């Protein structure tokens with residue numbers, strides 16, 4: 001970006017390559033861009049190059065080769081509530097923990113970026129998930145997540161909304177066919193996430209995990225296996 005003041009939101013800028021004098025993520029020259037809720041990761045040739053000014057808020061900068069932020073020093077680099085590998089010399093609310101990405105550069109369930117960003121005008125994430133207060137995480141700052149993705153499991157069944165595709169047909173753990181607003185899609189008393197973990201179909205009440213009881217007698221040389229289907 002040259003001589004411009006754009007606002008970038010919910011951008012996933014990953015795995016790009018830049019050569020000498022560039023930046024694989026964002027190259028800012030003679031401008032003052034604002035970068036909010038973006039994920040900039042695993043680019044080569046640097047994450048963000050700043051000639052003069054930039055404002056970075058609720059962003060992940062992780063795994064970029066050469067540097068995460070390079071400040072040429074002719075202006076100001078303001079950073080807030082972001083996860084930056086190796087940290088940054090000044091700023092507010094900066095964390096340095098592995099963001100624990102999962103499929104599609106989304107946040108995994110144990111990501112430190114969940115509920116650790118600041119409230120801003122980016123009310124939905126890159127795939128349309130509304131920013132929300134995850135009941136499984138204590139708010140570090142607000143209920144906004146850091147990065148382009150909002151971790152969201154609306155029905156609390158252990159499967160993020162994006163995995164629950166509402167088709168009624170289970171394909172795999174990233175296309176479960178179950179409902180993102182019904183924790184037990186087939187009404188068999190077993191949560192969708194538990195069914196996927198147990199490799200049963202969350203859309204079919206006929207498939208339930210076996211109830212297995214193993215008892216060990218005290219004589220130590222025989223044992224009994226009881227399977228209640």
Ligand SMILES: [Ca+2]
Pocket residue numbers: 114115131132133134143144145150151
């Ligand atoms: Ca959140």
Ligand SMILES: [Ca+2]
Pocket residue numbers: 106125127129149150151152162
């Ligand atoms: Ca999401």
Ligand SMILES: [Ca+2]
Pocket residue numbers: 153154155156157158159160161164179180
């Ligand atoms: Ca769910």
Ligand SMILES: [Ca+2]
Pocket residue numbers: 184185186187188189190191192195202
């Ligand atoms: Ca079920």
